[in-house]
Amino acid sequence: MAEKPEHVVVAEDLHKYYMLRGEVVRALRGVNLKIRYGEYVSILGPSGSGKTTLFNMIGGLDKPTKGRVLLDGRDLASLTPKQLAWVRCHRVGYIFQTFNLIPVLTALDNVMVPMIFAGVPRKDREEKAKKLLERVGLGDRLYHRPTELSGGQQQRVAIARALANDPAIILADEPTGNLDLQTGLRIVQLLKELNVERGVTVITATHDLKMIDVSDRIVWIRDGAVERVEERAAIELGAEELEL
DSSP: OOOOOSEEEEEEEEEEEEEETTEEEEEEEEEEEEEETTOEEEEEOOTTSSHHHHHHHHTTSSOOSEEEEEETTEEGGGSOHHHHHHHHHHTEEEEETTOOOOTTSOHHHHHHHHHHHTTOOHHHHHHHHHHHHHHTTOTTOTTOOGGGSOHHHHHHHHHHHHTTTOOSEEEEESTTTTSOHHHHHHHHHHHHHHHHHHOOEEEEEEOOGGGGGGOSEEEEEETTEEEEEEEGGGOOOOHHHHTO
């Protein structure tokens, strides 16, 4: 049996270029990053800095122009479409700023969707979905549709859904971006609790400074490059960061 690698994610010399109106946009410019198992890492930077592009590379949602991403020691670019689909289903849980819930489905059904693709029997997935919704404080909202839930409740459904197949990594792209201050704070705390309880690696792309309090490390990104990586305890915020 192969030995488990030290890092769950390794990004090596990542570059991503786009063509926009005939111009080359260099969204990532040689990013190098290693993330350990069980770590809570926040990728912070202003709008347009490359946070979401890096997030998409780590999650296998997009391919780099140059460089590579290793997940569990395997180069994502070397995987077949079927293998990549398995990784997205079983190894990574995604949380998006816009929640991405299916409007016609109840909270319970939304959480069960990833388990359908994983082949989990209906009785088992229903039982697990109920437990996950109870864990995120929505045990009394199982049969409510997204339109019947507040923004914070919808985000908690999205978190429960991300946990459905026991992923090694949760990738959260601006998870508090559409929430008010207090609701956003509760979501941040919930993600940290799940990180500690389950040992799941949490990687957030954000400009929300509330994330600093719960992060093990903060990756500051600007103009498509890593500006610096800091341990939480060492952070001192300057005026330019507070204006993100």
